[in-house]
Amino acid sequence: xxLPKETSMKTRTGTWAVLGALSLGLAAMAAVGCGDxxxxxxxxxxxxxxxxxxxYAPKSIEPDSNDADYPLGKPSALAGRSVYTAxxxxxxxxxxxxxxxxxxxxxxxLPQAAWxxxxxxxxxxxxxxxxxxxxxxxxMPENKLWSAVNGPDFASRDWRFQRTPGQLFxxxxxxxxxxxxxxxxxxxxxxxGPVLDSAGNPAxxxxxxxxxxxxxxxxxxxxxxxxxxxxAPGDTAPVWNTVYYxxxxxxxxxxPGRFADVWNMxxxxxxxxxxxxxxxxxFLANTLNPMPxxxxxxxxxxxxxxxxxxxxxxxxxxxxxxxxxxxDTMTPQALNLYVHQWSAMPAWKGVLSDNDRWMAVDGxxxxxxxxx
Numbered sequence: 001x002x003l004p005k006e007t008s009m010k011t012r013t014g015t016w017a018v019l020g021a022l023s024l025g026l027a028a029m030a031a032v033g034c035g036d037x038x039x040x041x042x043x044x045x046x047x048x049x050x051x052x053x054x055x056y057a058p059k060s061i062e063p064d065s066n067d068a069d070y071p072l073g074k075p076s077a078l079a080g081r082s083v084y085t086a087x088x089x090x091x092x093x094x095x096x097x098x099x100x101x102x103x104x105x106x107x108x109x110l111p112q113a114a115w116x117x118x119x120x121x122x123x124x125x126x127x128x129x130x131x132x133x134x135x136x137x138x139x140m141p142e143n144k145l146w147s148a149v150n151g152p153d154f155a156s157r158d159w160r161f162q163r164t165p166g167q168l169f170x171x172x173x174x175x176x177x178x179x180x181x182x183x184x185x186x187x188x189x190x191x192x193g194p195v196l197d198s199a200g201n202p203a204x205x206x207x208x209x210x211x212x213x214x215x216x217x218x219x220x221x222x223x224x225x226x227x228x229x230x231x232a233p234g235d236t237a238p239v240w241n242t243v244y245y246x247x248x249x250x251x252x253x254x255x256p257g258r259f260a261d262v263w264n265m266x267x268x269x270x271x272x273x274x275x276x277x278x279x280x281x282x283f284l285a286n287t288l289n290p291m292p293x294x295x296x297x298x299x300x301x302x303x304x305x306x307x308x309x310x311x312x313x314x315x316x317x318x319x320x321x322x323x324x325x326x327x328d329t330m331t332p333q334a335l336n337l338y339v340h341q342w343s344a345m346p347a348w349k350g351v352l353s354d355n356d357r358w359m360a361v362d363g364x365x366x367x368x369x370x371x372x
Contacts, residue, residue: 070298075240075368076241083238087222098256100122164303164334166303171191183332193217251366262366273344277296310358348360
């Protein structure tokens with residue numbers, strides 16, 4: 001099969017960069033960098049220490065017991081859409097994917113009887129734009145959920161650049177989290193949540209509307225309707241689904257095929273070592289020690305910032321220290337457990353553009369949750 005010219009060049013470039021770095025890495029197997037006690041720098045080490053470096057990449061994708069309550073199953077941004085709309089859109093607004101925008105523009109001026117199922121769903125979910133002319137011509141009420149009242153613009157990646165999915169989970173579920181988990185001196189981030197009455201139900205004010213308070217979590221209040229079964233309060237799945245729904249809006253909103261594009265970027269440049277489904281089992285994986293990172297380790301990816309992943313991809317595996325600006329975005333727990341110190345991964349800076357490296361970040365993230 002002949003690859004398109006652009007794809008073929010990217011594939012060859014990525015593969016030769018990997019193989020070139022591997023020759024350097026394998027020659028250094030007897031004296032390679034491995035993390036110090038804090039997981040922050042590298043040092044010359046022998047074979048015994050080299051094996052220890054593999055400990056920085058957890059093998060299991062099953063969650064350990066901790067305050068983040070990592071999901072047993074893969075979170076779903078698709079399932080998170082309805083949870084977000086029902087619980088969050090009143091403050092944070094609603095979002096359309098790029099594909100939904102294209103479909104909406106084609107359908108919006110048609111009579112209601114001619115709407116397709118996607119357009120009907122957008123209207124039913126109160127995710128239609130507040131276009132005054134359209135509202136008037138279709139006799140539709142103003143969509144009060146359309147515009148964000150508070151919080152970040154989830155359509156931009158800027159808000160999540162120095163955040164982790166695990167941190168966002170804690171903020172939503174428990175109402176508050178330190179900006180650096182494990183550092184009590186770091187600023188306390190808070191999010192409003194429902195006030196509950198003595199029976200555990202949302203308390204209502206004099207106006208009959210729910211009462212909210214800063215620092216209150218949603219874990220005991222957020223609900224998700226799965227078919228005919230209403231999930232009981234305390235189930236973490238709806239929170240994780242919501243986390244990945246908002247996390248992925250800046251990807252889904254770029255273009256209709258954006259998720260395919262970021263995964264193709266991964267496939268063209270990373271799967272030779274990390275594997276076709278990103279489990280760290282590419283055809284060169286067994287020649288490397290430590291083994292390539294398993295990006296299906298949802299716990300590990302939930303505690304890494306986009307800034308760290310971008311830096312790691314850019315600088316490759318032969319770094320001597322993690323810059324302070326990057327370290328400041330990571331929790332002590334993540335630095336100690338999830339920072340894969342030495343590896344044979346080449347520095348992709350100079351091989352891939354900034355945009356392509358950001359696409360690679362989104363590509364490895366995308367394997368940890370279901371999406372459009």
